Amino acid sequence: MEKVKVENLCFAYDPNTPVIQSVSFTVEAGSYTTIIGHNGSGKSTIAKLMIGLLAANSGKIWMNDLLLNEDNIYEIRNKVGIVFQNPDNQFIGATVADDIAFGLENHQVASEKMQAIIEDYAQRVGMQDFLNSEPTKLSGGQKQRVAIAGVLAMKPQMIIFDEATSMLDPQGKAEINALIQEIHAQGELTIISITHDIEEVAKSDHVIVLDQGKVVLDGHPNEILQHEKELIQLKLDIxxxxxxxxxxxxxxxxxxxxxxxxxxxxxxxxxxxxx
Ligand SMILES: Nc1ncnc2c1ncn2[C@@H]1O[C@H](COP(=O)(O)OP(=O)(O)OP(=O)(O)O)[C@@H](O)[C@H]1O
Ligand SMILES: [Mg+2]
Known part of the structure; x- marks a missing residue:
């Protein structure tokens, strides 16, 4: 079953500079899909288009069989979690606990259940001692941990991670990736991970390679990662x-x-x- 279908998507921030150029791809339900490409290739822009934060110039996006439009944007955002590349853009609450609670409130979680969920997810990302801290005063990696906890706690059907662990130390990255893999393995959660981590790509079910706003390779990592010369030309690793x-x-x-x-x-x- 397809969870996401993107068809001939085009977008430009400035009309004279196309950023996304006729991009098409599909993502299977329950899959772990990675999107890679060098800096400025359009990965974050595609993520923002997929949840309707930016409006495409042309093309179509189906999320959960819903053709993304102004009428169903909130229905889609209720089912799709996103962790942004820059964790500073992610916080609303005055404390870490408030911040995780805010997402749960939006998902109509009963208030008597909320505290246990907040504590559980804070602990799973190693932030249980920071529940009363101000998010703005955390380090970059700590902010990323809280942002991930907030999104996981909402139990969305799909999560888009935009370089969500880029500021974590190697051990922290491994722990959070293991947590994400564990949650992914338990259920139907579809994951789209934008990453520069080629080892994460190797473990994924599907990889989409972008260059200058175009899809240049798309398939199973076992096949795509054999294109060594092409990947190196695209400033990517194997x-x-x-x-x-x-x-x-x-x-x-x-x-x-x-x-x-x-x-x-x-x-x-x-x-x-x-x-
Ligand atoms: N708000 C903006 N206004 C104008 N141009 C933008 C804006 N955001 C991004 N761009 C441009 O769009 C292109 C794609 O940017 P995008 O952030 O999608 O790249 P990316 O693949 O996510 O890169 P990175 O790996 O550095 O995160 C870049 O050329 C960038 O300069
Ligand atoms: Mg980006």
């Missing part, structure tokens, strides 16, 4: 496991273990036990 496989190949060792380190290690162990 996963460590693939680089390692290419180096092994130069030395006469052939492995074909996909794009993740887990697959790579499993295949090398098998080779080792055979030899």
């Amino acid at each position: 996963p460590f496991a693939l680089k390692f496989q290419h180096e092994l190949k130069k030395n006469g060792i052939s492995v074909n273990a996909g794009t993740t380190m887990e697959g790579m290690v499993a295949e090398l162990c098998q080779l080792h036990s055979k030899s």
Whole structure:
């Protein structure tokens, strides 16, 4: 089932400079889709178009089978959570707890249930000791954690993460990514993650590659990440496991273990036990 369908989308902030140029793609329900592209390729603009924060010049966007228009924009936003690239743009409440509560109130969560939900999600992102802090006084990474807690707590059907963990330290990033994967694995949650993290891409179900406002590659990461030369030309990286496989190949060792380190290690162990 398709969760999102984008068809011939065009958009420009300034009429003389097209930013999104006839973009089309689909996202399957329940999938973990990544969108990659170098700085300025149009990723955040597409995210804003998808939730109606910007209006397209032409083209169509279906979210949950609803053709996005002025009449259903709030219905769509009720089902789709978004964590913005810059966490400063995300806060409304005076404290971390108020901020998470605000989203829950908008989703008509009963007030007697709210406190437990707030505490649960704050704890899951490691921010339980900051519930009475002012969001503006948190560090960038802490703000990102709170923004993620706020969106997860609302239990949307789909979440768009726009570089949502970019300010976290490596361990924090791994913990939050594991939490997101855990919630994704539990249910029908569809995730669209805009990221520069090629290892995250390698683990996703589907990757869309943008360049200068156009989709240049679209498919399963196992296939797309083989386009090494093209990705490097687009100023993108390839996963460590693939680089390692290419180096092994130069030395006469052939492995074909996909794009993740887990697959790579499993295949090398098998080779080792055979030899
Ligand atoms: N509010 C704005 N007004 C005018 N131009 C904008 C605005 N926001 C973005 N742009 C331009 O639109 C293009 C796409 O920007 P966008 O933020 O979508 O890129 P991105 O792929 O998200 O980049 P990054 O990886 O740096 O986050 C860029 O050339 C940018 O300069
Ligand atoms: Mg961006």
